[in-house]
Amino acid sequence: MKVFKFGGASIKDAKAVRNMVDIIEIYHQEPLLVVVSAMGKTTNALEVVQAAAWENGDWKTEWEKRKMFHDEMMANLFADPEHEVFAVVDTLYFQLEEILQTAWEDFNAMYDAVVSFGEILSSTIIAHYINTRGIACKWLDARSVIKTDERFREAWISWDMTTQRIKMDVPMLLEEGMVLTQGFIGSTISGETTTLAREGSDFSAAIFANALDAESATIWKDVPGILNADPKRVANTVKFEEISYYEAAEMTFYGASVIHPKTIKPLADKEIPLLVKSFEHPEDEGTRIHRGLKTAPLPNIIFKDNQVMMTFKVRDLAFLNEENLSLIFHLLNRFNIKLNMLQNTALSLTVCFDNRLEKIQEVKEALEDQFIITFQEDLQLITLRNYTIPLVEEYSAAHEIIAEQKSRSVFQLLVRQLD
Ligand SMILES: Nc1ncnc2c1ncn2[C@@H]1O[C@H](COP(=O)(O)OP(=O)(O)O)[C@@H](O)[C@H]1O
Ligand SMILES: N[C@@H](CC(=O)OP(=O)(O)O)C(=O)O
Known part of the structure; x- marks a missing residue:
C-alpha cells in the first residue's frame, strides 16, 4: 500500500482539490491512504480566531471569513446544493462555535481543540467530493488512532498505542476503498484533541506509513522535489533526483521547510522510500529519499x-x-x-x-x-x-x-x- 500527503497549498481552492483528486484517480486501484492538511492558510486563520476567543475579543469576524472560504469551496465542488456535505459541515461549524464559547483553563488545550478543525473540515469536504467522483473513500478520524501525550500544541506520539490502533483499524477500511484522514492532529488517552506542532502533517503521513509498512510515502508539493535551496529565496535552484535519509534529516534539521523534520525517522526505520513530487506535474519524477546513496552530497x-x-x-x-x-x-x-x-x-x-x-x-x-x-x-x-x-x-x-x-x-x- 501507498501513503500520500497533500498539504495546504495543494488544496487551497476548488481547482487545486480537483487536481488532487485527478492524481488520486491514477492510483486508487491499489490500497491508498491519503493524509490531508487544512486548506490554504486555514490554520493561520484559526490561530487568530482562537487567540481572540481566549481573550474574549472579537473572534467572529475572522471566523465568518473562514466559514465563507469553506462555503465557497463547497459551492464550487458540489453541483447539488442539497448534498449532505453542507449539513455535515454546518454541524462542524456549530461544534467549533461551542468550543470557542467554552471557558477554557489551558490556552494550549483550547488551541488544539480549535485549530484541529482546519483538518477536520478539509478532510470532510474532500472525502465527500472524492465519493462524488465515483471513488470509494472512507473518512478516518486520525484522533482515533494517533495517540499522544498531553503536550498540547507539540504533542509526542505514543508509538505502541498508535501503531496498534492503526494496524487494527486501517486495513479493514482499506478493503472498502481508499482511506482519507487528517495530518497534524491526534488525541490523548482520555480523548482530548492534540496537535503535533505546526506543519506536522508530513510527520503524520510518516507515522501511518511506518505502522502500515507502506511500500512508499509520497508528499505532494508546489515544488518539483527537494531543491538545493528554497526557490522563493534563491534563483536558479537545482532539484535533487535522490538523497539519503541522512541528508534529508540534516536539511530539515537546519530548517529546510519543505519537509517537517520529524518525517524522516519513521520512514528510515522501516526503509520506506519518501517521494517528494509536484502536484502540478505529477508525471515528473520528483525527489526520492532512501537509504544507502554513495553520491557526493551537493551544496x-x-x-x-x-x-x-x-x-x-x-x-x-x-x-x-x-x-x-x-x-x-x-x-x-x-x-x-x-x-x-x-x-x-x-x-x-x-x-x-x-x-x-x-x-x-x-x-x-x-x-x-x-x-x-x-x-x-x-x-x-x-x-x-x-x-x-x-x-x-x-x-x-x-x-x-x-x-x-x-x-x-x-x-x-x-x-x-x-x-
Ligand atoms: N530545499 C527546498 N526545496 C524545495 N522547497 C523548499 C525548500 N526549502 C523550502 N522550501 C519551500 O517549501 C515549500 C513547500 O512546503 P510547504 O509550503 O510546507 O508545503 P505544504 O504546506 O503544501 O505541505 C515550497 O513552496 C518552498 O518554498
Ligand atoms: N495545517 C497545519 C499542518 C500542516 O502540516 O500543514 P501543511 O501541510 O500545509 O504545511 C499547519 O498549517 O501547520
Whole structure:
C-alpha cells in the first residue's frame, strides 16, 4: 500500500482539490491512504480566531471569513446544493462555535481543540467530493488512532498505542476503498484533541506509513522535489533526483521547510522510500529519499528566519563549567527550546533559537540569578551545507554577520534579518 500527503497549498481552492483528486484517480486501484492538511492558510486563520476567543475579543469576524472560504469551496465542488456535505459541515461549524464559547483553563488545550478543525473540515469536504467522483473513500478520524501525550500544541506520539490502533483499524477500511484522514492532529488517552506542532502533517503521513509498512510515502508539493535551496529565496535552484535519509534529516534539521523534520525517522526505520513530487506535474519524477546513496552530497542553502541569539555569562570569574552548562541545557529543554547554533567561551555560552512568544522571558526569569543574560532579536540563520568557499563569500558579503560557525561540511552565518 501507498501513503500520500497533500498539504495546504495543494488544496487551497476548488481547482487545486480537483487536481488532487485527478492524481488520486491514477492510483486508487491499489490500497491508498491519503493524509490531508487544512486548506490554504486555514490554520493561520484559526490561530487568530482562537487567540481572540481566549481573550474574549472579537473572534467572529475572522471566523465568518473562514466559514465563507469553506462555503465557497463547497459551492464550487458540489453541483447539488442539497448534498449532505453542507449539513455535515454546518454541524462542524456549530461544534467549533461551542468550543470557542467554552471557558477554557489551558490556552494550549483550547488551541488544539480549535485549530484541529482546519483538518477536520478539509478532510470532510474532500472525502465527500472524492465519493462524488465515483471513488470509494472512507473518512478516518486520525484522533482515533494517533495517540499522544498531553503536550498540547507539540504533542509526542505514543508509538505502541498508535501503531496498534492503526494496524487494527486501517486495513479493514482499506478493503472498502481508499482511506482519507487528517495530518497534524491526534488525541490523548482520555480523548482530548492534540496537535503535533505546526506543519506536522508530513510527520503524520510518516507515522501511518511506518505502522502500515507502506511500500512508499509520497508528499505532494508546489515544488518539483527537494531543491538545493528554497526557490522563493534563491534563483536558479537545482532539484535533487535522490538523497539519503541522512541528508534529508540534516536539511530539515537546519530548517529546510519543505519537509517537517520529524518525517524522516519513521520512514528510515522501516526503509520506506519518501517521494517528494509536484502536484502540478505529477508525471515528473520528483525527489526520492532512501537509504544507502554513495553520491557526493551537493551544496545546499537553508534559511531560518526570526532567530534570537542569547548569551549567558557567568556572574563572577568562575569558568563556565559542566555544572553551569547542564543547568542551562536542562532549563532550555524544559521550555522546549531547540537550539539551532551554539558557541561557548571560557566565561559565556551563546545560543540561537526560534524566537517564539514568551520563550525569552521564561529563560531570563529562570536563569537571571545565576547568569548575566543578553539577547538580540530579528536575526536570520543561514546554513550552507556541503559549502564551497565562493558560496560562503557570496553570503558573507551580502549580510551583516552577527556570528558564524563552521565544521567540515556545514557553515552557519547568523546575520541581521533583511526586511
Ligand atoms: N530545499 C527546498 N526545496 C524545495 N522547497 C523548499 C525548500 N526549502 C523550502 N522550501 C519551500 O517549501 C515549500 C513547500 O512546503 P510547504 O509550503 O510546507 O508545503 P505544504 O504546506 O503544501 O505541505 C515550497 O513552496 C518552498 O518554498
Ligand atoms: N495545517 C497545519 C499542518 C500542516 O502540516 O500543514 P501543511 O501541510 O500545509 O504545511 C499547519 O498549517 O501547520
